[in-house]
Amino acid sequence: QVLLVESGGDLVQPGGSLKLSCAASGFTFSYYAMRWYRQAPGKERELVADITSNGGSKNYLDSVKGRFTISRDNAKNTVYLRMNSLKPEDTAVYYCNAHYWAVDYWGQGTQVTVSS
Numbered sequence: 001q002v003l004l005v006e007s008g009g010d011l012v013q014p015g016g017s018l019k020l021s022c023a024a025s026g027f028t029f030s031y032y033a034m035r036w037y038r039q040a041p042g043k044e045r046e047l048v049a050d051i052t053s054n055g056g057s058k059n060y061l062d063s064v065k066g067r068f069t070i071s072r073d074n075a076k077n078t079v080y081l082r083m084n085s086l087k088p089e090d091t092a093v094y095y096c097n098a099h100y101w102a103v104d105y106w107g108q109g110t111q112v113t114v115s116s
Helices: none
Strands: 003-007 018-025 033-039 046-051 059-060 068-073 078-083 091-100 103-104 109-115
Touching: 003 078, 018 033, 018 091, 018 109, 033 068, 033 078, 033 103, 046 068, 046 078
Parallel strands: none
Antiparallel strands: 003 018, 018 078, 033 046, 033 091, 046 059, 068 078, 091 103, 091 109
């Protein structure tokens, strides 16, 4: 059974930090590129960051560059998203995605709310 379980979402003040984790099981994690998406109320889901299977290449949404960092630990089957200098516009449900060729797996999401 394939599982992607996100954790680490919370309510945080503007300027604060959070670290999201996504624990994977049921597939060969090291083969898959991993992505973090987010979806705010009334908006489409958008790709926030992605990392290649070996961690050698990373890409970011322009609005999070310099603030967010994606990383992975293939020994632990886990991908992370470190989020610094959070802004109210970062408020969304954050989803973990595993991608390999035509296969996509999704987690259930974790809520991040940035508000004073």
